[in-house]
Amino acid sequence: MNYDVIIVGACTAGTFFANQLAMRGLSVLVIDKDSEQDLCKRLDIIHFTRDSFEQFGVPESLPGDEEFVRHFNLCYSKSALNNHLKENKINVSVLHLPLFIKRLRNTAKQNGVEFLFEKKFVDLLRDDDGRICGVVTEDGSKYTCRLVVDASGIPSVVRRVVRDKYVEDFAIGPRDKFYVLLKYVKLNDPNLTIEHSTSWQYYKGWIAPQHTPGGAIIGVGANLSFDYARKCMAKFESAIPLPDYTLQYEEMGSTPYTRPPFSFVGDGFLCIGDAAALTKPMNGEGIPMAWGHCMIAADVVANALKEGYPTAEKLWDINVQYQRAEGAEYAGLRAMLVGAMKMTAKDNDYLFKESIVFKSDDYVAKSSEAARLVKGVLTGQFALKSFVNFVRAIGIGNKLTKHYKNFPTNIQDFDKWRTKALKLWKKAGSMADTVTDAD
Template sequence: MQRFDVVVVGAGTGGCTVARRLSSQGFNVGLVDYKDEASIGDKVCGDAIGKHHFDDLGLEYPRGDELERVILGVKIYSPDMETTFYIAGEKLHGFMINRHIFGQRLLREALNAGATLLDSMKVVKPVIENGYLKGVVAKPVKSSESVELRGEVVVDASGASAAVRSKLPPEMEVETQINQEDMIVAYREIREVKETPPEPDFCNIYLNLEVAPGGYYWIFPKGDMRVNVGLGVVASSLQNPKELLYRHVFRRLHRELFEGSSLVHGGGGLVPTRRPLDSVVGNGFVAIGDAACHVNPIHGGGIGPSMVGGTIAADVISKVLEVGKPSREELWPINVMYMQRYGAKQAGLDVFRIFLQGLTDDLLNYGMRYRLVKEEDVLRASLGEELRLNITEVTGRIF
């Protein structure tokens, strides 16, 4: 048995953030991850993150090998590719990062602050006593022997698999399962191409429900001759995103760009694309990142929201542990603060997602062509501002 003040499951962007902040305040933090230390941060990702997240959290901007390109905005294409929305502006500036190097930076900062890494460990089950989560049982990846990791608080930052949250009993009052309609199955590849894509300072998102049912596909620039290209579909569609990417994007719609290209890395995964969980806390328990559905429902970006959630969780946990027991009630401010900071934006974008998924390609083409929704509307929505379109305004746009 090993004892800590806080056990953090998952050394991703959210997990490393909460571990660093708590360790820097003198708490004994155990940081558990399935991967070995050198592999932490190496994961399938869109690799894009907004500059504003670094500004809001006081983090150093990516630089050196960590930074692969500065992004000035996003281009959104209609299904027929005849209409393009340019979504740009200082608040939309961002970075394409080397996800592995960035993840290693966050891990190093957490360990330098005093966190203890327990790598190559698989979490098997939660330890619950008298209605409180008291730790987890974990096993080394290459061993059958289990070890109990105890903590006053357990933070589930394990990603969409939700290694802890998914195994909690009902009395913890935390959602344990996510509907398939609220999950995206995505596949992406890093590819070396023969020519630099046009306007390489913009990320490209393509709306096409025939190609990507319930989702979209993307082409993001990484270096002068390298792109992050992928496709996501709603999980309930039972479609294979890799097969769709190859059939439609590589061989048909963007054949010229990808002809003669070479694969650098490929992989897929699940992404929750919905509002945050109604509650991410229980007695002795907190969820952050993908495990808490802290993800932008429109584009699936989760790096920034996970670090926001990790920051809020660390600040509340530190105050709670200094004065008393980490009950659901004492940890509840995490829910409130996240909703105020980012969750309300997520909820609005979730409604927008459901609306978009209910349209046809013809309706998307028509709406974008005649600006029933304009660039500034999408910009306001992406920044978390209210999007209000009355009947008179929309009618004016039609005629």
């Protein structure tokens, strides 16, 4: 059978996107290297904002559903010196990922999506003109289609071999991701429960609810390696007085922490989810981010396929719509956060004290952030060096946001846009540059 679309990767991005395309009348095949029963088992508990269900048309997981764990509605954060609690009202769903993905898959199947498991993508099929026309799997099978979608997560197995002038083939390497170490723990005090999440951004550490009564998840994310993440966990736990606990088990995984490719599309190609490095700069959440991008892409793909072969030109509007909106916002935020991390614990404490970057929902500013930063320097509460780094990062972030808002609608103008974007990202640096004690 010749499919309209083949998606490589059957986890949260690939399965969601497949369903969206099937609902628009397209024939879709999803392949995954893993067996159906092992799918997405790398992670157990996931959290994401509850309104994502309605926003992206996914039937909500509710008490009684096998994947449902619980809800909570407050997310706190505190400074590096454990002060100045910030409170944000965010309704969060806590779910078992492997069971949730099973439900998403069943919905997609009901809408006509076909799934094949234990099918590892190894190469693209090309027609006589060199255009993408399908995939080859490790067992030698060939499947044909008009559009191949990379939803393979961090390995980005298709994007890395696509060789298209618009698509970057970079690997998401150790400097470009966060190694996440999660400790599932049981609190020793039977009267204590973790009902909400609390983050200490300075340590990229947090504590959040899990599925067993009296339990919690303590997490840390860090660039470079799992070894370094473990070092960061030790630093976090020695700096912040967390409740006493007994370790149940550990989970480790990694999540992209780098800018997405400038173009998500090429001739007969699209990348989504972690393969497109789509995670929230503030907390690494990837599932709803991928869905937002997929919603844009589904309409554009459905239209492009009505007109024959989906060239980069026909898919270009995915880039335009995404990069000019969320892409612009997160590019600025990503650059700014590099500056916000290049400082001491005392400086971070001042940002919290003055609600600069880190603020509660109900905070009302009486003066500008710039004025409060200057006050911090003049009163010796905020180091001049941190001030310079931070103001510089904000400036570059603003330029990036502006540049992304002008993402070219005409594909001919892309090269010029990309050249300037590369210069700005070089100036912005990366979160990995802020690591000072990896050895």
